[in-house]
Amino acid sequence: MDLEQTLHMNARRGEYSYANNSSQQKETILKAKPMLQENLSEIYRNGFPDCVRFADMGCASGPNSLLPAWETLHALHRICLPLNRKPPDLQVFLNDLPGNDFNSVFKSFPSFDERLKKERRHEFGSCFIAAAPGSFYGRLFPPSFLHLVHSSYSIHWLSQVPKGLVSESGIPILNKRGVYVEKSLNPPDVHKAYLDQFECDFTSFLKLRFEELKREGRMILIIMGNDKYHPHALEPIEMVINDMVSEGLIEESKLESFNFPIYSPCAEEVKQVIEREGSFSIHQFETFHVSWLVGFDDNNNNNNKELDQSDRDAKGKYVAKHIRAALQTLLRNHFGNDIMDDLFRRYSIKVAELMEMGLGAYTILLLSLIKK
Secondary structure: OHHHHHOOOOOOOOOOOOOOOOOOHHHHHHOOOHHHHHHHHHHHHHOOOOOOEEEEOOOOHHHHHHHHHHHHHHHHHHOOOOOOOOOOEEEEEEEOOOOHHHHHHHHHHHHHHHHHHHHHHHHHHOOEEEEOOOOOOOOOOOOOOOOEEEEEEEOOOOOOOOOOEEOOOOOOOOOOOOOOOOOOOOOOHHHHHHHHHHHHHHHHHHHHHHHHEEEEEEEEEEEEEEOOOOOHHHHHHHHHHHHHHOOOOOOOHHHHOOOOOOOOOOHHHHHHHHHHHHOOEEEEEEEEEEEEOOOOOOOOOOOOOOOOOHHOOOOHHHHHHHHHHHHHHHHHHHHHOOOOHHHHHHHHHHHHHHOOOOOOOEEEEEEEEEEE
């Protein structure tokens, strides 16, 4: 599987598009605002640059694509106001794989500019936006070029499916009936394969950003992590695919030859890679949870009340649409388009059952790093 060509969120603005199903990501980006402002303040006071160069790696498409740039403009204004200085210009580079729906991002530029004009445009520096397509596991910018790197919900994506899970002939070696890694359920070798791939990729990411960032440049990373208290959102997908294999709706060989190129690390694994690689110091590190239902207009405000069936179904479908927006292209590429509606209908039922048990939250690792 060539991930650089096949991996992207659902495009445009349909019912299952990423643009219409990314409220959890917005919640986390906004949660990082204080960290963004503090790091920008230290960048700006360390030299008062006329132009701040900012890269958002893994920008995807939709309303969140320009949200970090918007928050950066506001943060620079708030930093410069008490100093009685004109805010610097902001040069924004939006990075994602070539298959990303950059066209829809470009089409949102006029509305972004119009919003700036309405909201104190004269008090902001100029904002210049460009795309930088390519994998962030490769070099993207000249040396000592960037002031700040931002990445949200992206680093859990691996550069490839870990080697050794499936042989070249498609015969399974390790993860026979699994599609991702769950530490408590998979054989130890499966977890090791995923962890090794994550450590290799994240190490490369750090080395490359060290080259591209200016002296004492900063990174703000929002990583989908895991802990033992919350099930991974991929767990119900694995259950559904196994059910469909048992019913003869999916060939067993299709399941055995598929693994998600996703690894959600725990906090300690992230810290160990950063410390071992050695190019950055950890400035801040937070862990929190974001509900699967962020953005859901829930009419039942009594959390202790039993969900009625219609409410339960609506919540399950809501979560399923968000997951479908992010994962459908990979699943469709491997299993075909015909089963997608049935697969995510079944997924909505599984997640509704989990939420009825009081489960259903993403573990988020939020950290800022300083180039040594």
